Amino acid sequence: KGGGGGGGGGGDTKRAAWIGCLASDLSGNWMASGGGDSFVALWHIGSRRVTCTMPTAGTPQAVMFYNDTVVSAGNESFVFHWSMSGEMIGKVGCKSKSVFSLAAANKTSSSSKQQFVATGLNSIDLYLTKSVASNSWTF
Numbered sequence: 001k002g003g004g005g006g007g008g009g010g011g012d013t014k015r016a017a018w019i020g021c022l023a024s025d026l027s028g029n030w031m032a033s034g035g036g037d038s039f040v041a042l043w044h045i046g047s048r049r050v051t052c053t054m055p056t057a058g059t060p061q062a063v064m065f066y067n068d069t070v071v072s073a074g075n076e077s078f079v080f081h082w083s084m085s086g087e088m089i090g091k092v093g094c095k096s097k098s099v100f101s102l103a104a105a106n107k108t109s110s111s112s113k114q115q116f117v118a119t120g121l122n123s124i125d126l127y128l129t130k131s132v133a134s135n136s137w138t139f
Contacts, residue, residue, distance in 0.1 A: 021072075025065040030084070032070045034060025040072045042086060052086030062102040062118075073099030079118050079127070092127060095136045096120020 017036030024031045024045070031043040040054040040063055058076035065071075069089065070082040075098040081090035099118045118125045126135040 021060055021063045023064045030065070032063045032065065032072070034063045034072055034074065040070065040080075040082065042070060042082075042084065054080070054082045054086050054088065056080065058098075061098065061100055064102045064104060066104050071102055071104075073102055073118055075099075079125075094118050094120065094125045095123040095138060096125070 019033045020035035022031065022033045029045055031045055032040055033043065034040040034056075036059065038056050038059055040056065040060050041050045042052050042054070043049065044051050054070070054072065056072065056074060056076070058074045060072050060074040062074065063070065063072045066081070068084060070084070071079060072082065073079045073094070077094055077097050079092045079094055079099060079102070080088060081092070083089050096118070097120065099120050101119045103117050103119075117127070123136060123138045
């Protein structure tokens with residue numbers, strides 16, 4: 001029981017029908033979840049409250065923290081970048097019609113070669129920036 005969003009402190013009161021993906025940040029202070037009802041929820045772990053929700057057209061199937069952003073993807077042909085306040089700051093197209101996993105390298109490095117990948121049913125997209133896939137493989 002308990003631990004849900006909303007109530008006092010400006011928390012968001014939305015609740016998902018089910019949770020299909022989950023990630024925590026490196027500090028251990030934040031958690032992001034996605035699943036039913038087409039949104040990603042950002043949780044403050046200490047207060048056990050949802051601080052904001054990020055609406056998506058499809059069902060989120062993958063979520064991760066990337067530097068100071070939340071990255072999500074699901075059953076649509078896009079990878080979304082969100083600020084920690086829930087504002088969409090990027091929407092990047094990908095080859096697959098559905099993204100099942102996200103991964104990142106150099107999350108805390110100051111290197112300009114920070115990258116992340118999105119995998120779908122029959123493709124892998126490599127991103128070097130938040131705006132365009134630099135390489136894609138389809139099999």
